Amino acid sequence: xxxxxxxxxxxxxxxxxxxxxxxxxxxxxxxxxxxxxxxxxxxxxxxxxxxxxxxxxxxxxxxxxxxxxxxxxxxxxxxxxxxxxxxxxxxxxxxxxxxxxxxxxxxxxxxxxxxxxxxxxxxxxxxxxxxxxxxxxxxxxxxxxxxxxxxxxxxxxxxxxxxxxxxxx
Amino acid sequence: xxxxxxxxxxxxxxxxxxxxxxxxxxxxxxxxxxxxxxxxxxxxxxxxxxxxxxxxxxxxxxxxxxxxxxxxxxxxxxxxxxxxxxxxxxxxxxxxxxxxxxxxxxxxxxxxxxxxxxxxxxxxxxxxxxxxxxxxxxxxxxxxxxxxxxx
Numbered sequence: 001x002x003x004x005x006x007x008x009x010x011x012x013x014x015x016x017x018x019x020x021x022x023x024x025x026x027x028x029x030x031x032x033x034x035x036x037x038x039x040x041x042x043x044x045x046x047x048x049x050x051x052x053x054x055x056x057x058x059x060x061x062x063x064x065x066x067x068x069x070x071x072x073x074x075x076x077x078x079x080x081x082x083x084x085x086x087x088x089x090x091x092x093x094x095x096x097x098x099x100x101x102x103x104x105x106x107x108x109x110x111x112x113x114x115x116x117x118x119x120x121x122x123x124x125x126x127x128x129x130x131x132x133x134x135x136x137x138x139x140x141x142x143x144x145x146x147x148x149x150x151x152x153x154x155x156x157x158x159x160x161x162x163x164x165x166x167x168x169x
Numbered sequence: 170x171x172x173x174x175x176x177x178x179x180x181x182x183x184x185x186x187x188x189x190x191x192x193x194x195x196x197x198x199x200x201x202x203x204x205x206x207x208x209x210x211x212x213x214x215x216x217x218x219x220x221x222x223x224x225x226x227x228x229x230x231x232x233x234x235x236x237x238x239x240x241x242x243x244x245x246x247x248x249x250x251x252x253x254x255x256x257x258x259x260x261x262x263x264x265x266x267x268x269x270x271x272x273x274x275x276x277x278x279x280x281x282x283x284x285x286x287x288x289x290x291x292x293x294x295x296x297x298x299x300x301x302x303x304x305x306x307x308x309x310x311x312x313x314x315x316x317x318x319x320x
Contacts, residue, residue, distance in 0.1 A: 077230070081230060081231075085230070098227070098229070099236075101258065101313075102256065102258075102304055104304050104305055104306065105305075105306065105307050106291050106292065128229065131227065132230075157230075
C-alpha cells in the first residue's frame with residue numbers, strides 16, 4: 001500500500017514537472033516575448049553608445065547597496081510615482097520626461113541639483129524598466145555636465161521587484 | 170436646537186449638490202476646452218491614427234503611451250484603455266485656450282481664469298483631479314502642454 005502511494009506521488013510529480021516544462025517557452029525570458037526584448041535591447045545599446053555612461057545590473061546594484069558603497073541613486077520617475085510605488089534604497093528624485101523633446105530647463109536643473117556637486121561620485125539612475133528611457137536622458141545629461149561615474153540601471157523598479165528586492169516607501 | 174440641526178442639514182445638502190455640479194461642470198468644460206485633434210481625456214477611443222499619422226506605442230508603468238511624432242502629440246492610456254494623459258507640442262492645438270508658443274505669462278493668466286490653481290511643482294496647475302503642466306523653455310515660452318487625470 002505504502003509503495004503504491006509513493007508511486008502515485010512520484011508519477012504526479014513527474015507529470016507536473018513535464019507539464020511545467022511544456023508551458024515554459026524558449027527564449028531570453030521564459031515568460032517574455034522575444035520581439036519586445038529585442039527592441040528594448042537594441043535601443044539600450046544605441047542609447048548607451050550615445051550617452052557615454054555605464055550600466056549596472058540588478059545584482060551588482062544590490063551588492064553595492066549592501067556593501068554601503070558611496071553613491072547617489074536617482075529615480076527619474078515622476079515624484080508621485082515614487083511616492084505611490086516606492087524607491088530603491090535611499091534614492092532621490094530627479095524626474096526626467098520620457099522623451100528629449102519634453103525636457104525643460106527646470107527638469108535639467110533639478111536633476112543636476114539631485115546629483116550634487118561631487119562630479120566624481122558614483123551616480124546610478126533608474127526608471128521603470130529596460131524600455132523606459134527616462135534614466136537614459138538623465139544619465140546623458142550628467143555625462144554632458146562633466147560627471148565621470150554615471151551608471152544607468154536599466155531594469156529599474158520592475159527588475160528590482162522581479163529579483164525579490166523591496167522598494168522603500 | 171432643531172433649527173440649528175436643520176441649518177446644518179441644509180448646508181451639507183447644498184455643499185454636496187453644488188460639489189457634484191462643479192465636478193460635472195469641470196468635465197463639460199474639459200470637453201470644450203481640449204483642442205487636440207479631437208482627442209478627449211477619459212475617452213475609451215483607441216486613437217490608432219490621427220490625420221493619417223499612425224501612432225507608435227511605448228510601455229509605461231501606468232499603461233502605455235502612443236506617440237504621433239509628426240503631429241507632436243502623445244496620448245497616454247491607462248491599463249483600462251482610457252485616455253488619462255494628453256501631451257502636445259503642436260501650436261495648432263490648445264488646452265483651455267493655451268497654445269504651445271505662448272509666453273508663460275500669457276498662459277498663466279488664461280489658465281487661472283479656468284479655476285486652476287498653482288501646484289507645488291513649477292509651471293504646473295491643478296483643478297479637481299486634473300494636472301496641467303506647461304513645458305517652458307529658457308525664454309519663458311510654453312513649448313508644450315501636458316494634461317493628465319490624477320484621480
